[in-house]
Amino acid sequence: MQTLTVDLGERSYPIHIGSNLLGDPQWLTSHIHGQQVMVVTNETVAPLYLKKCLAALSDYRTEAVILPDGEQYKNLDVLNTIYDALLTHHFDRRCTLIALGGGVVGDMTGFAAASYQRGVNFIQIPTTLLSQVDSSVGGKTGVNHPRGKNMIGAFHQPQCVLADIDTLNTLDDRQLSAGLAEVIKYGLINDIEFVDWLETNMDKLLQRDSDALAYAIKLSCQDKADIVAADEKESGQRALLNLGHTFGHAIETGMGYGEWLHGEAIAAGMVLAAELSHQLGWVDSAVVARIRTLMASANLPITPPKEMNAQQFVDLMAVDKKVIDGKLRLVLMDALGNSIIAEGVDPKVIEGVLKRSLESAS
Amino acid sequence: MQTLTVDLGERSYPIHIGSNLLGDPQWLTSHIHGQQVMVVTNETVAPLYLKKCLAALSDYRTEAVILPDGEQYKNLDVLNTIYDALLTHHFDRRCTLIALGGGVVGDMTGFAAASYQRGVNFIQIPTTLLSQVDSSVGGKTGVNHPRGKNMIGAFHQPQCVLADIDTLNTLDDRQLSAGLAEVIKYGLINDIEFVDWLETNMDKLLQRDSDALAYAIKLSCQDKADIVAADEKESGQRALLNLGHTFGHAIETGMGYGEWLHGEAIAAGMVLAAELSHQLGWVDSAVVARIRTLMASANLPITPPKEMNAQQFVDLMAVDKKVIDGKLRLVLMDALGNSIIAEGVDPKVIEGVLKRSLESAS
Numbered sequence: 162m163q164t165l166t167v168d169l170g171e172r173s174y175p176i177h178i179g180s181n182l183l184g185d186p187q188w189l190t191s192h193i194h195g196q197q198v199m200v201v202t203n204e205t206v207a208p209l210y211l212k213k214c215l216a217a218l219s220d221y222r223t224e225a226v227i228l229p230d231g232e233q234y235k236n237l238d239v240l241n242t243i244y245d246a247l248l249t250h251h252f253d254r255r256c257t258l259i260a261l262g263g264g265v266v267g268d269m270t271g272f273a274a275a276s277y278q279r280g281v282n283f284i285q286i287p288t289t290l291l292s293q294v295d296s297s298v299g300g301k302t303g304v305n306h307p308r309g310k311n312m313i314g315a316f317h318q319p320q321c322v323l324a325d326i327d328t329l330n331t332l333d334d335r336q337l338s339a340g341l342a343e344v345i346k347y348g349l350i351n352d353i354e355f356v357d358w359l360e361t362n363m364d365k366l367l368q369r370d371s372d373a374l375a376y377a378i379k380l381s382c383q384d385k386a387d388i389v390a391a392d393e394k395e396s397g398q399r400a401l402l403n404l405g406h407t408f409g410h411a412i413e414t415g416m417g418y419g420e421w422l423h424g425e426a427i428a429a430g431m432v433l434a435a436e437l438s439h440q441l442g443w444v445d446s447a448v449v450a451r452i453r454t455l456m457a458s459a460n461l462p463i464t465p466p467k468e469m470n471a472q473q474f475v476d477l478m479a480v481d482k483k484v485i486d487g488k489l490r491l492v493l494m495d496a497l498g499n500s501i502i503a504e505g506v507d508p509k510v511i512e513g514v515l516k517r518s519l520e521s522a523s
Numbered sequence: 524m525q526t527l528t529v530d531l532g533e534r535s536y537p538i539h540i541g542s543n544l545l546g547d548p549q550w551l552t553s554h555i556h557g558q559q560v561m562v563v564t565n566e567t568v569a570p571l572y573l574k575k576c577l578a579a580l581s582d583y584r585t586e587a588v589i590l591p592d593g594e595q596y597k598n599l600d601v602l603n604t605i606y607d608a609l610l611t612h613h614f615d616r617r618c619t620l621i622a623l624g625g626g627v628v629g630d631m632t633g634f635a636a637a638s639y640q641r642g643v644n645f646i647q648i649p650t651t652l653l654s655q656v657d658s659s660v661g662g663k664t665g666v667n668h669p670r671g672k673n674m675i676g677a678f679h680q681p682q683c684v685l686a687d688i689d690t691l692n693t694l695d696d697r698q699l700s701a702g703l704a705e706v707i708k709y710g711l712i713n714d715i716e717f718v719d720w721l722e723t724n725m726d727k728l729l730q731r732d733s734d735a736l737a738y739a740i741k742l743s744c745q746d747k748a749d750i751v752a753a754d755e756k757e758s759g760q761r762a763l764l765n766l767g768h769t770f771g772h773a774i775e776t777g778m779g780y781g782e783w784l785h786g787e788a789i790a791a792g793m794v795l796a797a798e799l800s801h802q803l804g805w806v807d808s809a810v811v812a813r814i815r816t817l818m819a820s821a822n823l824p825i826t827p828p829k830e831m832n833a834q835q836f837v838d839l840m841a842v843d844k845k846v847i848d849g850k851l852r853l854v855l856m857d858a859l860g861n862s863i864i865a866e867g868v869d870p871k872v873i874e875g876v877l878k879r880s881l882e883s884a885s
Contacts, residue, residue, distance in 0.1 A: 196849070237599055237603060241599060244668055244674065244675055245668075245670070248668060248670040248671055248674060248842055249670070251841055251842050251846070251849075253844070253846045253847055253849070254844060254846075254847060255847055272638075275677065276634075276638070276665075276675050276676060276677055277674065277675065278674060278676075278844045279663065279665065279676045279677055279678055279756075279844075280677065280678065280756075301641065303638075303641065306606055306607075306610060308607070308610040308611070309610055311641075312606065312610060312639065312640060313606055313638050313639065314638060314640075314641045315637065315638055315641055315642065315677060316641055316642065394641075394642075479613055480610055480613050482615070482616060482640045482641075484613070484615045484616075485557075485615055485616060485617055487558070487613075487615070
């Protein structure tokens with residue numbers, strides 16, 4: 162078991178990474194203050210881990226909410242079922258919510274915790290690779306709006322994050338690959354050595370080699386914890402974590418939530434970011450080729466969905482949270498393993514890259 | 524014009540109180556950072572003040588959302604219409620929301636601002652007495668849930684509060700009285716001299732004497748600002764501001780949102796708190812009589828609605844936000860002009876007081 166810390170002053174919290182954490186009450190009990198605990202999970206994860214989780218909480222008054230599984234359910238209506246459960250069971254301000262599941266469960270449980278009675282505690286138990294390396298860390302919570310991803314939400318830090326790598330054994334291959342997209346992202350942001358390591362070890366990761374997974378998760382969480390500690394509310398460098406996300410969110414919203422997994426959408430988004438960086442003359446074509454090969458080796462898409470067109474992308478990207486005073490900010494690359502925040506890129510150049518990439522998809 | 528400050532470190536903000544503030548752009552412009560401004564108001568206030576407000580914002584890109592009027596519309600569905608408008612008009616994270624209206628508009632606009640793109644700026648322009656003396660100050664934002672008042676929300680402080688007392692001239696008498704309930708509350712919490720002043724000046728307030736109103740508003744805002752500065756997130760003394768609110772919220776929820784105005788419900792709630800304090804031997808019957816007389820002189824109800832029964836109160840109060848680890852905390856009185864937080868009051872005594880009061884109502 163390894164422990165990292167997200168250093169945020171009085172809101173600091175630990176990330177525990179290891180095997181069989183879920184079955185050991187000690188990792189949870191020190192972070193629960195009241196008597197009431199609500200476990201929020203989904204219909205896929207509940208049959209696998211809910212019983213084990215509740216068993217570790219036998220000293221508390223526990224209840225559970227089981228949500229439908231999928232990004233298409235990350236909305237205000239489904240969020241309301243969490244409030245309903247909390248109020249039905251008379252949960253008060255000292256209660257703790259536990260998110261047991263992937264990114265959707267974590268984002269919704271976190272926002273429910275941020276907004277129930279103006280804020281209660283919560284704990285993240287991410288059970289997918291994507292949520293272990295990304296969404297469970299950093300305090301971004303929220304739900305989608307039909308017009309845009311994650312448009313409604315709050316910054317609300319958890320009391321702790323418990324990443325039990327054993328839970329990855331029940332993850333299906335598609336979800337595993339989606340998680341690898343976020344892992345690759347950390348390499349592309351600022352770690353060329355990690356890119357090299359991923360190129361060498363992708364097969365091991367796909368075969369769920371536990372040492373390789375533990376290494377990739379720890380390195381990803383450490384990267385994220387450092388960036389979040391330096392810029393909690395994303396006024397600057399934290400925006401680098403959105404590499405591939407402006408294009409990716411447009412894919413998720415445009416295709417309908419749940420059609421493309423978040424990791425798949427940002428994989429295609431990162432390739433688009435590389436292609437745009439190349440078009441601007443910031444990286445050469447060999448960098449784009451290496452990124453395409455790495456994504457493909459993780460069984461991830463390298464072109465946007467052929468069902469979309471460039472105008473749809475442009476419209477959807479105009480409402481992205483990275484837009485400031487009408488100007489689109491994109492995360493691009495000026496070298497393999499080094500991303501930068503770019504403002505004021507010529508919309509015509511963006512559209513041209515989108516068109517070419519969409520043509521190659523069809 | 525008078526200015527008070529809510530002292531919250533980097534989240535400090537001014538409250539401007541005076542005549543003709545709404546028509547003067549200077550009070551708004553210094554608190555708006557981006558170019559996009561969304562004015563949120565309701566169908567009653569819009570015909571009276573929206574044009575004037577937009578005229579003061581002519582240097583910005585403005586849009587407006589007009590909500591239906593009433594506590595029954597303070598819910599997630601109506602909140603969603605604010606998100607819709609923001610996204611339709613491509614509002615980004617640098618936008619500013621302006622709440623132009625009473626407490627419902629302020630609470631909903633504040634929560635929309637707290638949760639849109641994980642938090643944007645907002646300004647309060649309260650146009651009712653109740654919102655000028657209470658709900659616009661202190662950063663409590665949120666919406667109701669069918670099972671409880673203000674159960675979904677956030678602490679989110681405004682950039683400034685603009686209390687233009689001219690707007691009270693268009694307020695109907697019932698709303699004015701409802702606002703006086705919150706004014707009386709400040710006296711009952713910790714200011715016997717203010718209670719004396721209110722007993723002497725109630726007629727002037729009901730006749731909308733502008734000096735009397737300005738004095739009452741300033742004193743109320745100063746009281747609230749001091750309490751909020753000392754305890755922003757209500758871990759202690761801020762709970763005193765809930766005098767009459769646990770009973771009052773039960774009335775609002777039990778009768779259906781919008782039936783009783785918030786101020787009316789907490790007026791009856793404060794009388795119940797006085798009666799319970801007397802039953803416990805903490806104040807004598809003369810104190811209860813003086814409070815009843817003061818409420819009645821403001822044309823406020825002094826008994827709970829006869830349509831409710833004691834069991835309904837007990838059930839609804841059990842989900843109040845003041846419940847901690849299953850224990851109900853009530854704000855009661857140990858003297859006229861001095862309130863205290865009481866925990867563990869015998870539920871049978873509470874029920875007895877409710878039953879007697881409900882009988883006298885029928």
